[in-house]
Amino acid sequence: MSIEDDYIEKALKAIRSGDSAKIDATAREIVGAFSSAIPHLANYRGSRLVGSGPDRHTQSDLRKLVGKLKVLREDRDRELYGPYGLETICEHINFLEDVLTSGIEGEELSKAYARIDSIYFEEYDSYSCGLSCEAYSPYEPCSDQTILRIEKLKCIRDKEMRQLRVAENQKTYVNMRQETTNSNSLESSVTVDIATTVSQIDSLPESSLGDNDKTLLKGMVADLAEKDGKKRETKLKKLLGWLSTKGTDVFIVVMPYILKIIESQMGK
Structure with a gap:
């Protein structure tokens, strides 16, 4: 999840x-974390509440902040997911x-669910596992059910994104391979190397990957230089399994190097 997602989720729980x-x-x-990121935040009443005085942010104030965070997130989502047709999710x-x-509760909440579930x-x-719906589950509509749907949609979106990026990178590498058929060295035709990948891992924000996970990931990437084919294949499977538990942005950073390894194996 992005830092915006984290704070939106935290704010919704507080509300x-x-x-x-x-x-x-x-x-x-939220005001402290996004003071420079949210446009016109200075115009928000709560941005002027400091210290431990009697004035407090109200539920209405926090709702407004959530709205501002959503606008900020929508811009990011449009840039990240829009080119892959995932804006609807x-x-x-x-x-x-x-x-x-x-x-909203009861029938109105069920209608809201039906709008999404039908898609x-x-x-x-x-998708339906654990969800409340008259047609397939005895669970009652409630906030937990709404949260579960949100989490499922995020998983679907990120899975689709990973698949599309893999396909995109595979196509790129197929084109590179075709263009360098007469090359004496496969390595000379590949522009992505381990140093670049490590640098990109280091540049990932803390909200995407913590320092310990960055160190672990760099180690697993370095292990792919293993010369023994069987050992390298085992290490690759381990890395892919680990990446499946992380966010899309982490997957995108490492995938080009993984494809380079796969291509080098195909060339042998």
Whole structure:
């Protein structure tokens, strides 16, 4: 998840809790974290609440901050997911987040679910697992069910993104291979090397990958230089399994180097 996703989720939990202290603390944290990133944040009343005075951020204030974070996230999502036709999933995630804070219940909540479920239920086999719907599950509509749908859509979106990026990179490498058929060295035709990959791993934000995970990932990438084919294949499977638990941005950084390794194996 992005840092915007983290704070939106945290803010929604605070709003649902109704805890005034938690609402105030979360709002102050968001203002501090995004003071330079959110346009016109200085115009927001809560941005001027500092210290431990009697004035506090209200639930309404925090809702406004969530709205500003969503606008910021939408710009990022449009840039990241738009070229791959995944903006609709992002819009459905936003819709369910709005449902989460709207307070609707019962039949109205079921109707909101039906709007989303009708799109994903038939397309993705795992989507319905654990969800409430008259047709396939006894669970009652509630905030937990809304959150579960949001998480499922995020997983679907990121899985689709990974598959599309893999296909994109594979196509790129096929083209590179065709263009360098007469080359004496496969390595000379590949522009992505381990040093570049390590540099890109280091540049990942903390919200995407912590320092310990960065060190672990760089070690696994370096292990792919193993000359023994069977050992290298085992290390590659381990790396791919580990990457499947991480975000799309981490996967994108490492995938070109992985494809280089695969291509070098094919060339032998």
